[in-house]
Amino acid sequence: MTPERPAFFEGQILAAADLTSAIDYGRGQAARHERYLHDWGIAEGLELTTAPDSSGQYVDVTLNPGVAIDGTGREIIVPTSRLLSTAEFFIANGASPQAATNYPILLHGLDTNPPAAMLTTGACGPGGQPARTEEGFGLTYGALGAELSLDGQQVPDVTAGPVPAAGQLWEVLVGSVQCDASGQHFTAATSAGRRYAGVKADTVSARSGTLALRSQPTATPGQPVLMVGGDPPALTFGLYQGASSYLSLLTVSAQGDVTASGSIKGQLAQGETRVQSGTATDGMIIPLPAGITQDQVDRGAVILHLFLTPHTPQSTPATWYVPVDCSVDTSRRLSCQVLVGNSSSISGGAQKQPGAADYLIVATVASGASQ
Amino acid sequence: MTKLTVVQLKDTGHVLAALTRADPPQGTEPVGALVGVGLPVSSVDGVTADFTVPAQDLAPVTVDDQPEVLLNPQGFLVVQDPQGQAPQVTNVSASGQVAFAISASSGASVTVSNVTSATKLPVVVVLQNVTSSQAPAILPTVTAAVGAATAVSGKTGFVTGDKWKTYAFVQGLSPTAEEVTVT
Numbered sequence: 001m002t003p004e005r006p007a008f009f010e011g012q013i014l015a016a017a018d019l020t021s022a023i024d025y026g027r028g029q030a031a032r033h034e035r036y037l038h039d040w041g042i043a044e045g046l047e048l049t050t051a052p053d054s055s056g057q058y059v060d061v062t063l064n065p066g067v068a069i070d071g072t073g074r075e076i077i078v079p080t081s082r083l084l085s086t087a088e089f090f091i092a093n094g095a096s097p098q099a100a101t102n103y104p105i106l107l108h109g110l111d112t113n114p115p116a117a118m119l120t121t122g123a124c125g126p127g128g129q130p131a132r133t134e135e136g137f138g139l140t141y142g143a144l145g146a147e148l149s150l151d152g153q154q155v156p157d158v159t160a161g162p163v164p165a166a167g168q169l170w171e172v173l174v175g176s177v178q179c180d181a182s183g184q185h186f187t188a189a190t191s192a193g194r195r196y197a198g199v200k201a202d203t204v205s206a207r208s209g210t211l212a213l214r215s216q217p218t219a220t221p222g223q224p225v226l227m228v229g230g231d232p233p234a235l236t237f238g239l240y241q242g243a244s245s246y247l248s249l250l251t252v253s254a255q256g257d258v259t260a261s262g263s264i265k266g267q268l269a270q271g272e273t274r275v276q277s278g279t280a281t282d283g284m285i286i287p288l289p290a291g292i293t294q295d296q297v298d299r300g301a302v303i304l305h306l307f308l309t310p311h312t313p314q315s316t317p318a319t320w321y322v323p324v325d326c327s328v329d330t331s332r333r334l335s336c337q338v339l340v341g342n343s344s345s346i347s348g349g350a351q352k353q354p355g356a357a358d359y360l361i362v363a364t365v366a367s368g369a370s371q
Numbered sequence: 372m373t374k375l376t377v378v379q380l381k382d383t384g385h386v387l388a389a390l391t392r393a394d395p396p397q398g399t400e401p402v403g404a405l406v407g408v409g410l411p412v413s414s415v416d417g418v419t420a421d422f423t424v425p426a427q428d429l430a431p432v433t434v435d436d437q438p439e440v441l442l443n444p445q446g447f448l449v450v451q452d453p454q455g456q457a458p459q460v461t462n463v464s465a466s467g468q469v470a471f472a473i474s475a476s477s478g479a480s481v482t483v484s485n486v487t488s489a490t491k492l493p494v495v496v497v498l499q500n501v502t503s504s505q506a507p508a509i510l511p512t513v514t515a516a517v518g519a520a521t522a523v524s525g526k527t528g529f530v531t532g533d534k535w536k537t538y539a540f541v542q543g544l545s546p547t548a549e550e551v552t553v554t
Contacts, residue, residue, distance in 0.1 A: 278391035279441050283411045284378070287404070290394050313442060331407060354413050356389075356441045 001159055003028055028161035031073030035155070039198030040071040041172065046078060048105065048175035048189040058185035060084075061177050063139070068107060069197050070170035071153055074162035076109040076137050084139070090183050092141040097183025102176035102190065104142035106150075108169040109162075112136050140171060147173045147193060219243045265291060268302075268365045276361050279311050282354035286332040292363040302363045304332075311356040312338055322350075326357050334359075373436040377449065377460060378405055381430045382493050382512040383542040384448040386460060387412060389440045395433070402429045415445065415497075415538045418548035422497055422507035422538075434460045445546050464488075467544040471537040473553045478526040483515045483541055491516055496523045497538040501550065507536070515541070529553045 006021045008014070034040075045066020050059040061084040068076045084105065093103055113130035140146075150173060154165040164170050173195060178188040204211065210229035219225070219240045227236040227246070233254045238246040251259045258264075268274070274289035286306060288294065296302040310323035325337040336357045341350030374395050378388045387410055409423040432449050437460055440447050447460045467486045473479045483492055494515045499507035515521040529535075533553045540546050 275393075277393045280390045281388045281441055281444050282413060284388045284390050284405060285407055287390065287392060290396065311441060333407065333411075337413070351417055352414075352419070353417070 003159055024161060028159075031160075031162035032158075033073070034069050034075070034162075035071065035073035037200050038069060039195075039200060040069050040170075041195040041197040042174065043067045043069055043197040046107065046174045046194075047191050048084075048177070050186070050189050053185070058180065058187055059189070061186045061189040063105070063107075063174060068172045068174075070109060070162075070172055072156050072160070072162045072164055072170050074109045074170070075135070076107060076172065077135065078107070078137055082139070084141075084177065084186065084189075086179075086184055086186060088139075089141040089177065089179065089186070093143060093179070094183040097179050097181065098144065099181045100178055100187070101144060102178060102192075103144060104147040104176050104193075105174050105189075106140040106142050106146065106171035107174045108138050108140065108171050110136045110138040110169075138169070140169075141177075142171075146171075147176075150195070214240070219246075268292075270365050270367050272365045274363045277359060279356055279358050280334050280336075281356045282334060282336040284334050286328060286334055286359050286361055289361060289363045297363075301366055303366050305362040305364070306332065307360040307362075308334075308336075309358045310336065310338065311358045318342055321355075323355065324352065326355075332361075374433050375436040375440060375460070376400075376405065376431055376433050377440065377444065377447070378402065378410060378429050378431055379449045380424065380495055380540055381428055383495055383540045384450065385463070385495075385540045385542075385546060386440060386444045386447040386449060387424065387429070389444045391436060391441070400431055402426050402431050405431055415546045416548040418536070418538075420497075420507070420536075420538060420548065422499070422509065424509065428495075428509070432458050432460075434458060448543065463545045464543050465545065467541065469494075469539045469541055469544065469547045469549075471539070471549055471551045472520065473529055473535055473537075473551050474526070475529045475531045475553050476526060478522060478529065479524040479535075479537075480520040480522045481513070481515055481537075481539060482520045483517050483544070486517045486544070488543065489517065492542045492544075494521070494523070494542070495540040498524065499536040499538075500528070500533055501536050502530075502533040507538075 003025065004021065005025050006018060045064050046068060047064045049062050049064060053060045063078060063082045063084060065078050065080055070076055112134045114132060114134055150171055153170055154168060156163055156165045173193060175189055175191040175194060177186050179185060180187050206229060210227055213226040214223065216223050221240050221242060223240050225238055225240055225246050235252040236248050237250040238248040240246045249261050274292050276287055276289040280286060292302055297304060306328060308326050310326045312321040312323060315321050319340065319342050322339040324339050325335055327335050334357055336355040337352055338355035339350045340353050373391055376390045377386045379386050390405065403426050406426055406429060409425045410429060411423045412420050414420055440460055446463055448463050450459050450461050452458065468484045470482045471479060479498060481494055481496060486492065491514050493512050495512050496510045497507050498510065499505060510523055513521055513523050531553050535551050535553065537549045537551050538546065
């Protein structure tokens with residue numbers, strides 16, 4: 001149904017429906033904004049917290065104040081802390097409670113009409129009609145796994161206001177509780193798995209000249225931030241050091257220059273080379289350069305060039321070293337043998353020992369090879 | 372500081388091989404990447420050997436570089452710090468004696484002596500029949516009581532007069548090699 005904007009004129013006799021339509025128009029507009037420009041979820045607060053109960057054996061679970069936006073665009077406000085009811089939980093899940101298992105706690109908007117005040121006696125029109133609607137909330141003690149179907153809730157028609165489609169309450173997960181084997185006491189609560197409100201936007205712009213995207217509501221030291229803009233303009237990824245300063249880790253300048261304080265890894269380009277070097281002892285497998293896998297070598301996608309140099313101590317008049325083998329097999333296993341002798345063993349008696357080799361291995365991406 | 376990756380015998384801590392890399396990998400590394408299915412050992416205590424220690428008996432450890440380890444890996448062992456600090460590589464002890472006895476009637480035993488730091492020590496033993504040129508066998512690790520003979524193998528397969536090569540890796544001591552005649 002096409003939305004209708006109420007219009008008034010001088011001398012018009014206003015009926016209750018006229019005033020109600022003025023309010024409904026605004027409510028519908030606000031709900032469509034929330035529904036189509038935002039993702040539904042928790043906007044603020046609504047954490048579940050625990051405290052030891054009177055027995056000291058179990059916990060009381062409290063839903064803290066906060067705000068959520070549901071999928072109809074309705075704002076759900078929890079104005080004050082609410083103690084979760086073990087009795088209601090037992091009614092919902094007490095038939096076969098599973099201890100140490102997360103039961104979802106679901107929040108939904110709920111309209112109620114408080115008793116109307118009798119303003120006049122004998123006035124025209126019906127008396128005792130409610131003149132206010134309280135936009136309250138309700139809690140559902142969900143069955144195991146009930147939270148898994150929340151993303152499938154039915155969104156109202158495009159013209160509709162904050163009214164659940166097909167009369168189904170729109171549920172928002174605020175956390176989970178665990179109970180004991182009797183199902184009559186809470187033992188724990190968690191806020192894990194909650195869905196938070198988001199933004200649907202094709203363009204996000206800044207007025208200060210710098211747009212910041214961060215992972216926490218406030219700038220928290222050690223947490224990441226992505227900055228776009230600045231002077232000179234750049235795209236920067238970094239970590240907050242304070243409320244307004246951050247350590248730049250990766251920057252793309254306006255000229256397209258990329259500066260990273262760490263290493264950059266990615267697909268190898270044809271002709272690209274990777275190098276590893278060091279010293280290995282007899283029997284070891286010469287390691288591949290970083291980023292090169294044995295599979296790439298086996299498939300011929302990478303060609304290896306290996307250079308070995310016997311790694312022997314400097315011979316002295318007392319002791320001498322002569323390499324007799326320094327090679328690798330097809331699996332790059334090093335075979336390295338050295339003759340060790342002393343001044344009395346020049347004519348024989350030198351001992352063959354395992355040795356070491358300095359290696360330089362170069363991996364080159366073969367032309368036409370697929371990675 | 373350059374890091375040194377050593378491959379140690381799990382049960383005794385003896386370093387059997389070592390490697391340095393200009394660009395070492397981050398995180399833990401499977402021993403198979405360093406030795407494949409096993410590490411061939413071509414010499415023990417200056418005596419030619421020809422056996423392969425399976426990869427499952429080995430473990431890689433990364434320590435601060437010590438260039439001398441690359442020249443004689445078996446002269447070092449890995450010491451795990453009891454206070455949870457990073458493991459260290461240290462020289463094996465020059466003291467301590469290891470002796471084998473092989474009898475056709477009672478099998479092979481090893482005796483560790485001249486050790487004051489412990490009363491029992493794990494020992495990895497490799498035996499090879501030289502007379503019949505059999506392939507060497509790595510025996511299950513035994514715990515040897517210092518000063519007493521500890522059986523490492525039953526009598527099966529030992530023939531009087533045969534010569535056997537014995538290789539012993541006693542925790543804390545230099546690896547030893549000895550040729551023993553079966554009595």
